[in-house]
Amino acid sequence: DTHVLVAPARGGLLAVGLNDHGQLGLGDHESRSVLTPIPFFEGCNDIKQIVCGGDHSLVLLNNGTLYGFGKGEEGQLGLDYTREWDEFAVSPLPKELLLGFPGTVDGEAPLVQAIACGAEFSLIHLQAGQLLACGASDHCQTGRGHHGQTWAPAEVHGVSGPELRFAAGSFHCFAQGSVNDTKNKIRSEPSVADEDYQFYMDRHGDFQKEL
Numbered sequence: 001d002t003h004v005l006v007a008p009a010r011g012g013l014l015a016v017g018l019n020d021h022g023q024l025g026l027g028d029h030e031s032r033s034v035l036t037p038i039p040f041f042e043g044c045n046d047i048k049q050i051v052c053g054g055d056h057s058l059v060l061l062n063n064g065t066l067y068g069f070g071k072g073e074e075g076q077l078g079l080d081y082t083r084e085w086d087e088f089a090v091s092p093l094p095k096e097l098l099l100g101f102p103g104t105v106d107g108e109a110p111l112v113q114a115i116a117c118g119a120e121f122s123l124i125h126l127q128a129g130q131l132l133a134c135g136a137s138d139h140c141q142t143g144r145g146h147h148g149q150t151w152a153p154a155e156v157h158g159v160s161g162p163e164l165r166f167a168a169g170s171f172h173c174f175a176q177g178s179v180n181d182t183k184n185k186i187r188s189e190p191s192v193a194d195e196d197y198q199f200y201m202d203r204h205g206d207f208q209k210e211l
Contacts, residue, residue: 005050005057006035013041013050013059021055022092023070029092040067040094053117053135054170059094064111064127067094074120076135078153098124098153116168123168124153131156131164131175 003017003024014035015024022029025038041047041059049060056070056077068077069091078097098109111127121135132153159166159175166175 002055003052003057005038005052005059007047007050011043011045013038013044013047015057018055019092021071022090023052023055023057025057025059025069025092025094027093038094049115051115051117053122054119056117056120056122058097058115058117058122060112060115064113065109066097066112066115066124068097068122069094071120074136075150075152076117076120076122078122078124078132078134101153113162114164114166116166116173118168118173119170121150121168122153123156123166123173125164125166127162129160129162129164131159131166133173 003015003019005024006014006016008014013025015026015038016032016035017024019026019029019031024032024036025040026032026036027039044061046061046063047059048062049058051058053070053076056068056072059067061067068079070077072079072091073089077091077095079091079095096109098112100107101110104110112124113127114125116123118135121133124132124134126132133156134150134153156175164175166173168174
């Protein structure tokens with residue numbers, strides 16, 4: 001809401017706006033009134049997607065690598081795999097995310113397909129098909145079926161697949177994809193389990209089939 005990231009055609013990444021939590025990725029907490037190059041991404045021509053949350057930012061590269069910076073106090077950067085609070089509470093410099101994700105080899109990060117941000121939460125779609133969520137869930141916006149924080153990215157049961165589409169508002173999210181539920185309340189017949197459905201998240205934080 002208060003900061004902007006721009007990827008020029010010539011390469012690199014520019015930032016402007018408030019920076020009280022390091023959300024501009026410039027290594028400090030000074031706000032900028034003009035577009036300022038982020039040194040970490042200098043010369044980078046591989047940026048696929050940029051999303052800004054309330055006080056945090058995510059940058060996805062074409063090779064599937066995900067970076068995050070800014071406020072992480074609610075878990076929205078998903079850095080809890082490091083178990084180092086002082087590192088993920090606030091990160092004014094870009095950090096590679098998902099390192100140490102369960103099931104990966106030698107602590108490598110899984111490849112990411114797409115991303116979205118709410119005010120204080122993040123959604124991460126892996127190339128393998130899973131949708132992950134992390135961050136604040138006081139309104140159940142992470143779809144994990146509970147209130148409170150999700151400190152490390154965890155799978156949102158109920159929707160998955162390579163063609164998954166999703167979006168995030170400040171305190172809610174929406175997803176469209178294949179039925180793949182083992183935990184929440186979505187049910188379908190096996191014959192239509194691979195078809196496309198729309199889902200909304202109910203007040204309990206469960207994804208439900210759109211009627």
